[in-house]
């Protein structure tokens with residue numbers, strides 16, 4: 001990022017949420033060239049629609065960066081720990097900032113812009129954490145946060161006069177009123193709920209990830225896909241996954257066939273595909289079959305036949321559906 005003899009240029013990190021939308025708009029209003037970058041992780045639930053909208057409404061170029069195994073390694077082993085669930089936000093932001101820095105250098109952007117609001121998130125948006133993230137990404141003084149800028153140390157963009165600090169904001173905390181008022185002022189409607197986004201902040205999903213890491217110690221892209229698919233059970237240390245609908249059943253079947261993994265389904269009724277991820281002990285197979293019956297259209301209090309397919313062939317087991325209290329005990 002060299003010194004300026006032309007119109008300054010910023011790279012805005014956009015999530016699809018209202019804050020980054022507003023931050024981008026504020027900087028565009030200061031006659032700065034802006035391009036945007038959006039990061040996608042395997043656990044991202046953000047709407048492409050709201051991200052694309054930024055580039056359409058503001059007429060700016062949008063880059064998308066997929067964070068794959070590098071991100072999953074961080075989830076498995078974050079240097080700076082987790083937030084309230086399994087969200088390693090500090091390490092994740094460091095990774096995003098590093099990638100954004102590389103892109104900024106490539107496109108000739110002079111500084112970064114984010115929609116971060118001081119103290120909005122207790123883990124990663126405290127001043128200390130924000131400065132640490134910047135430092136570890138090699139971006140000290142290069143990240144402008146227009147929504148809270150007047151509460152933060154001046155950045156290079158303000159010091160150099162590329163951006164007028166007086167026209168930046170001093171929003172702090174979790175109250176959304178200032179952002180909602182600002183959106184109304186700019187005529188921005190239909191913005192997504194800020195609670196969406198990353199599955200790792202969802203307590204039920206975080207429980208699955210925690211269970212997976214306790215047993216496996218690492219996280220791959222295949223693991224990530226499985227974690228997001230079906231109902232999960234842990235039987236004698238073995239993971240059992242039961243599809244919830246046709247789409248998930250097809251996905252589980254494709255994974256089973258691709259990796260020659262054992263799976264099962266009820267013989268004569270509609271029902272789920274059940275995948276066994278791990279050692280196929282007889283007691284695990286029997287319990288997995290009973291769970292498969294529980295989620296099928298078969299009657300629940302009589303023995304039902306389940307087809308079990310594995311590498312060497314297939315067999316048939318007859319079991320009665322698992323009772324609800326046992327389901328609750330085994331469910332992750």
Ligand code: SF4
Nearest residue numbers: 087088089092093198
């Ligand atoms: S919520 Fe998820 S995507 Fe966002 S910073 Fe935290 S870990 Fe990364």
